Amino acid sequence: MRYSQTFVPTLKETPAEAEVVSHRLMLRAGFIRKLTAGVYTYLPFGLAAIRKVEKIVREEMNRAGAQELLMPMVQPADLWRETGRYEKYGSELLRFKDRHDRESCLGPTHEEVITDLVRGEVRSYRQLPLNLYQIQSKFRDEIRPRFGLMRGREFIMKDAYSFDVDDEQAGIAYQKMYDAYHRIFNRCGLQFRAVEADSGSIGGSFSHEFMVLAKTGEDTLVVCKSCDYAANVEKAAIKARPVENQEPLLEAEKVETPGKRKVSAVCEFLSISSEKLIKTLVYKVTSGDGQQGYPVAVLVRGDREVQEVKLKNLLQAAEVELAEDKEVFDITGVPTGYLGPIGLNGLNGLKIKVVADLEVAAMRNCVVGAGEKNYHLKNVNMGRDFEVAVVADLRQIADDDPCPLCGGELGQIEGIEVGHIFKLGTVYSEAMRAVFQDQDGQERPLIMGCYGIGVSRIVAAAIEQNHDENGIIFPVALAPAQVIILNLGLKDAGISAAAELLYAQLQAQGVEVLLDDRDERPGSKFKDADLLGIPFRVTVGARLSKEGVVEIRHRRDGLTVELSPEQVVDYLLAQITAAGPSLQER
């Protein structure tokens, strides 16, 4: 590649729209341009980085025995109705009608399409196991696209689907993907962590997310400092049983708490710790089929937070949302802050379901809102003074919780989700009647798994993890080119000839090289080289004429060596090889 003929429109200034580093740098480095909200054009260098990821993904998927195919982006609504997801998936599914008035949608994922394909072709256990994947542009009409490629509406995803005869075989397929994902993210040069995850709207029983560790991550992970346990906070189960409190039960008592609404204010006023208080929160819940809405009251200890995903799963709800103060008053007739589980009734005879966190069940002589402005109740006890419909693990795990596996200390870190693997079981195969005959001639539903990787997001995540104030620092495996040669003597025949020779020699060795042959001042060339994040920079300039050397600089650590031109190719080949397996595996 000659820079003078390559379309890499770098920007000196940062476009106003960019908030996070990866977005900023990808715009500045001329990798992407926005077309409309959450939809980007990939320019040559951005695409080159994406292709690098795709290549690694392909190689590892193929190695794991998966086969590539390519499914349509436009899908018929009827297919989605078979699984009920046409209604359930929500407005993230972009729906439209074609000229014949047929309802259609743009594929945000392909469980329905693949299951439809496989049910038509697979009849016998002899055709199994099967793992099919594609790398394709997906469209999800995100409520709020942001951060450039980190959360676009259109994005490139690898999605794989496995089909097996039984749970054991499906477990093997899952494990193969789990291992393949480790290889993929390792080869991409990323620091990542596999964590237990909530399976969300895709459905299914069990899943892991692969998280690239970065401060800008939108997910929070809980990791154990002593063992391998790691989970998304949405999922992290609180396994330790709450300590049974053996205090004698005291007589309930109404106390005046004028103007004390917040947990901290009530506790201070009554001189109790927040561990003695029960928070009563009202949620607006939308039923699983999206048809009805109803309120639910959730009880957690005063110092805890409700984990809404756990609540959503418990209620099998499509959506749960904390009610606003005004809504709470409209529903219960009690101002927020004074709500309690006793005598909790909706206005107009509305029933309010009450659910409690495990910890609440173990509490004794607690403080709760009295259900009346400016009053709380002391020495309230669950079972004696009030009943709840369900007791379950509903709160978010906290740093002071012990590790669910080993009891060790926990920490929390931020991560970017770049991969997610699910055991689907028979959710889709049963809904769509995708069956096969087993060895005994019995008809059985296929056991499925699905495995996603956010290809375009990986590039963004890699940049989040690898950059400095001057620009991107690509891992060798993802860099659009491994080497950039700066010709600082365009008008000097000797310098130019040396730069051209190195360019030709490196290319002959299979190295991807960008030759900066632009008629620009040296400063601009240095700045652009840093911005683009190309791992190795070769500067051919006046020092060649004076001292007979060219300079090689490592982008990552700034390490600089001066070599005679004859030594350059060998040196770089050794460095590139040392930096990763990308060259040999090409």
Place this chain on the structure above:
RNA sequence: CGGGGAGUGGCUCAGUCUGGUAGAGCGCAGCGUUCGGGACGCUGAGGCCGGAGGUUCGAAUCCUCUUUCCCCGACCA
């Protein structure tokens, strides 16, 4: 969808409150000087001020509607 903000040359923004000749820096084109960390001088091109309607002698500026984008929350690869 709720809450906040913004649309003015390719980019970053000023001008809007208080209506009166559309501006700056960067970028771009030409010439000259420069040439190892985004140089300097001179000359120049480029804007129906997001769109529609209104008020006014006169609107980037005031009013109404509309549209797009960005930020904060719920979703997800």
